[in-house]
Amino acid sequence: MDNKPSGCHQQIVTIDDVFFSYENKHVIEGLQFTVLERDFVGLMGANGAGKTTLLKMIVGLLRPTRGEIRLFGQPVRQFNDWERIGYVPQKNALNPLFPATVREVVTSGLFGRKKLFRRVSKADRQKADDALYAMRIEDLADRRIGQLSGGQQQRVFLARAMINNPELLILDEPTVGIDAETQEGFFRMIRHMHQHHHITFIMVSHDMEMMKSYLGNQPALKDGGLSFYVKHTHEPENCGETNLTHSIQQLRDSMEVLSSR
Incomplete structure (x- = not known):
């Protein structure tokens, strides 16, 4: 079964007769x-259904046994x-040494392979500060990444994935190990990003209530053990701000509201 693209909207990810x-x-x-x-796109399915495997194929960490995956054509x-792509894996296999x-890891999200050795600018440092604050890890900025708990590390990699204002954001269980208040603010932020900014999302989550509240109860496609829930936002962006810092500010503001309750 295939979901047919409509109109002239660009195909961001094309999965063509893929086997693994x-x-x-x-x-x-x-x-x-x-x-x-x-x-x-909300991707749901039981453990072992292939959710993480599919995401790894999309970002080139695994190769399909058969078929082809295309990114931006x-x-x-x-x-x-x-x-152009931000990716937060389910678990980060990180050498504790x-x-x-933390600041260096988050800032590295601004640098693609082509920009690996560029000098960090004042604007770069401000983006890193905003991302650290948004994920409530500013007090960890000078800590070694390997010294953090799993939940703290997940916040760091979330900040790193979002700092570069990606066109495609791929999130594999992004809120595992994060407290309920931060989860609420995070979901509010990504809904704002989807509705008002030019960003495409693919997200795996076991929080079915949250996913279905935004994406609806009926999947666009069921294939094997995988279910794809899709919400389209194909109208032109209607937000005056185009930089991701604006969306991060939405999270900062919501966190302050939650903290004041």
Whole structure:
């Protein structure tokens, strides 16, 4: 089954007859799905259904057994504009001895491979400060990333993924280990980003109530153990601010409101 793209909206992710197997176990078989610009795709399914596997194939960490995935019209294996994509994996396999500080990790989200050695500007530092504050980790800025708890590390990688104002944001269980208040503010922020900014989302979450409250109760596609819930926002952006710092401010404001209750 395929969800057919409509109109002239750009295809951001095209999954074309994709299969994936671990050894002899088929995880994904003949999947066809298209994510259009400014879609919000919620991916749900039981453990082992292939959710994380699919996200890893989209970002090039795994290769399909058969079929092809394209990003912005280019096959993943040829795609080089990774700064256009923000990705938060479910778990970050991090060496606890890795010497980078939290601030350095967050700031590194501004640098694609083409900009790896550019000098950090005053504007870059301000973006990092905003992202740190938004995720409520500003007090951890000078700590080594390997010294943090799993929940704290997840906040750091969320800040890193969002700091560069990506066109496609891929989130695999982004709020695992984060307190309920921060989750509420985070979901409010990404809804604002989807409704008012030119960002496409693919998100895995076990919070079915939250996902369905925004995306609806009926999946656009069910394939094997995977269910794809889709909300389209294809109208032109209607927010005067285009920088992600504005959306991060929405989270900052909501956190202050929650804290004052």
